[in-house]
Amino acid sequence: TVHSWLAGKKILRLNQQHSRILYNIISLICFFPILIILWIWRIPIIPNNLILLKAIGILLVFVGLTISWKSFQSFDGSAFLGLSPETTENNKLNINGLYKYTRHPMYFGSIITFIGAFLWRPDILMLIFTSLSILYIYIGSWSEEKKLIIRFGIDYKRYQNETPQI
Numbered sequence: 001t002v003h004s005w006l007a008g009k010k011i012l013r014l015n016q017q018h019s020r021i022l023y024n025i026i027s028l029i030c031f032f033p034i035l036i037i038l039w040i041w042r043i044p045i046i047p048n049n050l051i052l053l054k055a056i057g058i059l060l061v062f063v064g065l066t067i068s069w070k071s072f073q074s075f076d077g078s079a080f081l082g083l084s085p086e087t088t089e090n091n092k093l094n095i096n097g098l099y100k101y102t103r104h105p106m107y108f109g110s111i112i113t114f115i116g117a118f119l120w121r122p123d124i125l126m127l128i129f130t131s132l133s134i135l136y137i138y139i140g141s142w143s144e145e146k147k148l149i150i151r152f153g154i155d156y157k158r159y160q161n162e163t164p165q166i
Contacts (some may be wrong), residue, residue, distance in 0.1 A: 034129065046122035051121050060116025067109030071098050093152045095159055103159065105142070107137045108166050141165060 046053065062091040098105035111134055118130040131143055145165070148156045 037125070041125060044123045045127060052124065057119030057121070058118045061062075061113050061120060062116075064109045064111070064113030064116055067112065068106050069109075071105035071109060074099070080159065093155050094161065095163070100163070102166055104141050104166050105162050107141050110137060111166065138166070 011080070074097060098108075102108045114130040115135045118126045145160070149160075152159075
């Protein structure tokens with residue numbers, strides 16, 4: 001996908017900051033129309049009147065977003081979004097906080113959010129979207145792991161052996 005292509009290498013001779021901004025803009029442009037379609041066009045696969053299922057779904061969305069937000073707070077937000085260059089402080093391997101439990105807490109939170117969204121609105125399109133999103137997250141984390149091994153070397157290999165991926 002365009003998203004992985006931009007995230008993977010320097011594209012169009014852009015520096016990391018500019019390619020990250022472009023990556024985020026394209027992600028937003030591609031993601032929001034999908035959400036709108038999912039919200040409007042519904043083909044239920046589970047009865048939609050199960051209050052307990054909806055409540056569990058809403059709870060999981062809240063928990064997943066909270067985990068993702070807590071994970072995001074460990075980054076320099078403007079560097080993460082590509083609005084400012086990364087500093088040398090960003091070159092340290094973070095194994096504290098949520099990173100003690102999973103190497104990719106933001107991805108973990110996203111997966112919980114997607115599953116919760118499906119339980120909240122259990123229809124065929126949401127099932128397809130959730131399944132493809134989770135698959136995409138696993139593929140993305142695998143790709144990211146390769147870059148992290150290059151960046152942090154033996155320290156990251158040790159971290160991989162001690163901490164679950166997602």
